[in-house]
Each structure stands twice: as C-alpha cells, then as structure tokens.
Amino acid sequence: MIKENLDIVRATVPSNITLIAVSKTKPVSDLQEAYDAGQRIFGENKALEMRDKHQVLPADIQWHFIGHLQTNKIKYIAPFVTLIHAIDSLSLLEAVNKEAAKNNRVIDCLLQFHIAQEETKFGLDMEEAKAILESESYKNLNNINICGVMGMATFTENAAQIRNEFKNLKNIFDTLKENYFKGNDSFKEISMGMSDDYPIAIEEGATMVRVGSKIFGARNYNI
Numbered sequence: 001m002i003k004e005n006l007d008i009v010r011a012t013v014p015s016n017i018t019l020i021a022v023s024k025t026k027p028v029s030d031l032q033e034a035y036d037a038g039q040r041i042f043g044e045n046k047a048l049e050m051r052d053k054h055q056v057l058p059a060d061i062q063w064h065f066i067g068h069l070q071t072n073k074i075k076y077i078a079p080f081v082t083l084i085h086a087i088d089s090l091s092l093l094e095a096v097n098k099e100a101a102k103n104n105r106v107i108d109c110l111l112q113f114h115i116a117q118e119e120t121k122f123g124l125d126m127e128e129a130k131a132i133l134e135s136e137s138y139k140n141l142n143n144i145n146i147c148g149v150m151g152m153a154t155f156t157e158n159a160a161q162i163r164n165e166f167k168n169l170k171n172i173f174d175t176l177k178e179n180y181f182k183g184n185d186s187f188k189e190i191s192m193g194m195s196d197d198y199p200i201a202i203e204e205g206a207t208m209v210r211v212g213s214k215i216f217g218a219r220n221y222n223i
C-alpha cells in the first residue's frame, strides 16, 4: 500500500523537486516499507520521535525536521538532522547554532513564514525576517546555514487562496535572495505543499514538498 501510494505521488512530483515523506506518528515498519520502495528523505515533527526512529532505521536516511522545534529538544536531533524547516526566531537559530557547534556540524535551516490566514500557525513576517538577517548575532552564527524558506497554506478548499499564499512565499524567497543571499547558491529552497495542495505548490515554485497522509494514510493521533 505504501509503495503504491509512493509511486502515485512520485509520478506527480518532477525529479528536480525533493519529496519529503512525512512519517510523523507512523510506526517504524511504515518508514521501512517506504525505504524499501526507495524513499530516503523523511519528515518528522517531534524531536524524540525522530531521534528514536533515526536510531533503528538505515543510516543513509535524510531526516528533515518540519515542526515547531523547542529549544530544549534541539540536542536530540542536532547530531544527525539534515534540514530544519521551521526556524521562526533568532533565539531558535542561535540555539540550533550552539548545538550544531557542539557536534562540529553546520546545520541547514529554512526560515518559516506565516503565509496562512489562520492565527495559530507559526512563522515570521518579512519585517521579523529582516531583523534576524540584519542582526549582529546572525553574522556570528557559523554553524547554521539558511538555505531557503518554508510555509504552510491555509487549511481550505479554496484553491485560489492557497495559490496566492504560495505565490506570496515565492515572492518572499525572491526578495530575500535579492537582498541578503545574492550569489549564495545554497539559498535555493522553497518548502511548500502538503498532501492536499502540493500540485499547486509545485506550479508556484516549490523545490520541496512535504507529503504525509497521501503516502502513509491518515494519521491516528489517539494511539
């Protein structure tokens, strides 16, 4: 089932776009099934869950942290995480830098932007991002590398609204690239799109899509 689902999703994601299989809440056996079908990039949103899965699954998996990251949990994932998608404050970036330094690593990060209408979703606005990127502190963070932006669209049936929100994130990316990352080839990622809206995200310039339920089935939070 997971293999079939993966094949269906892969057929709709161009090969130059990174497909992140979002495996949060799913058992290790499900991830192994996706791995056996060739998937190597997984997304999780709880630090301890990600660490535990990392410990038992093959070492060539790339682990993407896609959720809100608490400062005191960074240490669990800092030794191995490939990309942290949801940086939404300077203090979090500083804390990631500190844990990365302890591990002699440079950790790739994305800045999360608030593009949805809902109040509850985390993320920066342009002014806050500028404040981070122009701060003295940021200049001294040698163990993090910001390589793009991430966002989540509003949970709605309104495809036009979703498309506008993704367009907005693409504009934010272009503006940051022009003003802060010109000539920096590693600043290139736009992480947007989930099971229900990733085709729109791809049309609007996503370089990474985060697909969970369409691969692994609906999540059951009660188990």
Ligand SMILES: *Cc1c(COP(=O)(O)O)cnc(C)c1O
Residues within 6 Å of the ligand: 022, 024, 045, 066, 067, 152, 193, 194, 195, 196, 210, 211, 212, 213, 214
């Ligand atoms: C859960 C989650 C996803 C995947 O959601 P699906 O709708 O199951 O594809 C993507 N991005 C983030 C940040 C998530 O928390």
